[in-house]
Amino acid sequence: MVTSKNQGSWLLAYVAISVSCVLKVSSLDTFIAAVYEHAVILPNTTLIPVSREEALALMNRNLDLLEGAITSAAKQGAHIIVTPEDGIYGWNFNRETIYPYLEDIPDPRVNWIPCNYPNRFGHTPVQERLSCLAKHNSIYVVANIGDKKPCNASDPQCPPDGRYQYNTDVVFDSQGKLVARYHKYNLFMGEDQFNVPKKPEVVTFDTIFGRFGIFTCFDILFHDPAVTLVKDFHVDTIVFPTAWMNVLPHLSAIEFHSAWAVGMGVNFLAANIHHPHKRMTGSGIYAPDSPRAFHYDMKTKEGKLLISRLNSSSYDPGVVNWASYASSIKAFSTGNQEFKSTAFFDEFTFLELTRVTGNYTVCQKELCCHLSYKMSEKKPDEVYALGAFDGLHIVEGSYYLQICTLLKCKTPNLHTCGDAVESASTRFEMFSLSGTFGTQYVFPEVLLSDSQLAPGEFQVSSDGRLFSVKPPSGPVLTVTLFGRLYEKDWILKASSDLRAQAPGVMLIVIALTVCSFSW
Secondary structure, eight states, X not given: OOOTTXXXXXXXXXXXXXXXXXXXXXXXXXXXXXXXXXXXXXXOOOSSOOOHHHHHHHHHHHHHHHHHHHHHHHHTTOSEEEOOTTTTTOSOXXXXXXXXXXXXXXXXXXXXXXXXXXXXXXXXHHHHHHHHHHHHHXXXXXXXXXXXXXXXXXXXXXXXXXXXXEEEEEEEOTTSOXXXXXXXXXXXXXXTTSOOXXXXXXXXXXXXXXXXXXXXXXXXXXXXXXXXXXXXTOOSEEEEEEOOBOBTTTBOHHHHHXXXXXXXXXXXXXXXBOBGGGTBOOEEEEOSSSEEXXXXXXXXXXXXXXXXXXXXXXXXXXXXXXXXXXXXSOOOOOOOOOEEEEETTEEEEEEEOOSSEEEEEEEEXXXXXXXXXXXXXXXXXXXXXXXXXXXXXOSSSOEEEEEEEEEEOSSSSGGGXXXXXXXXXOOEEEEEEEEOOSOSOEEEEEEETTTBOOXXXXXXXXXXXXXXXXXXXXXXXXXXXXXXXXXXXXXXXXTTOGGGGSSOEEEEEEXXXXXXXXX
């Protein structure tokens, strides 16, 4: 966790805002979760804002599709359904053209059921419809819409057009009440239509089937609010609307999201957009010990509903010392020549796996990666390599990484090691990967040919080894330990970051509970 100690002089303060109310007494040990990968209907690209009526017509077309998924999930007993980021209106907006799609979303502490009182906070037909879908189907509904908040010259940060615009997740409970609102903090490049909240929000909501936290898409790569929700607010399950563009070899949606669930020890409900043309696919219901359901489909144009049962309470995997084993052994000597190649713009140090079985070590800076493996056979037309990266990633975001990876190279040319590869034919009988990580935040990934996961086929030991428990069911694309050093994000940015001029950083925490009364 990032603390005031490793942030230098910065102060991280928590302001807790809670609703005092009577909780429902009953509780469930398990619950049924649903996620919907939605093939969004996109608006026409325009530099001129459409009318509110035209915007609402497009949103209702998408809501018609979401309604089908919500109704189907409820009929199958689901307690909660998560829908994607941008799922109601799509993308390709600027600040002016997104405006007709926005609604004023109130603080959930107002205790409001839009389905019952639709005009209480102005004209909010999207919130009304989502609320009614939740109420009429007796299911929690998680959706992503846009929020607008007026401001004036008394606020020195007020935009010139007199309003803030936020990428916003909303949650309606099974009675249709608005119980959570989260403004996305870590905006991805190109989200210029939205403002960054002044302070990151940590949003939780309690249910009879566990405590939930919420964040959006690019947030997952940063400490706040994602890690804070798990480490400090002890959520059992994360709901995660996303519009995720897959980036191989290490940031494919199902690959990284399932790894985050394992690394953080929580359930993770990820709903992605389905738009293969932009490499958008990959949704899942992930438990901390193994994926329960996942979907990856680059071939068809249809959406997909996933449903699975999960434990309600949080999972305690025990403490993993990610550097313990790797620091206790001597480096494996192979005599192979190291070489450099890039994966997602980061320069890795690699060693080629030249034998059908072996033990390899490769190092970069403070990180040494150890691999033991056995292939079923060494195919002459497929090359695998062990790679290490220890440094600051600076493309499409800035964040410090330590990565150990076994991966298939795109071609036998070693300079293609790290390029995106989608299929393989080499099968492994076993693997064991470890590294001298300088962080407790390491996310274990195993991705098989054709972007398939490997449920139940690998484990993580308490001394930091990612190892197979049986021969993987398919050819291997990558086996990876993806480490994040959040404190180095701060250190490397501090000299140039305007926040260094501020006396402190304050984190808003909004904890909402399921009450026995509603407006």
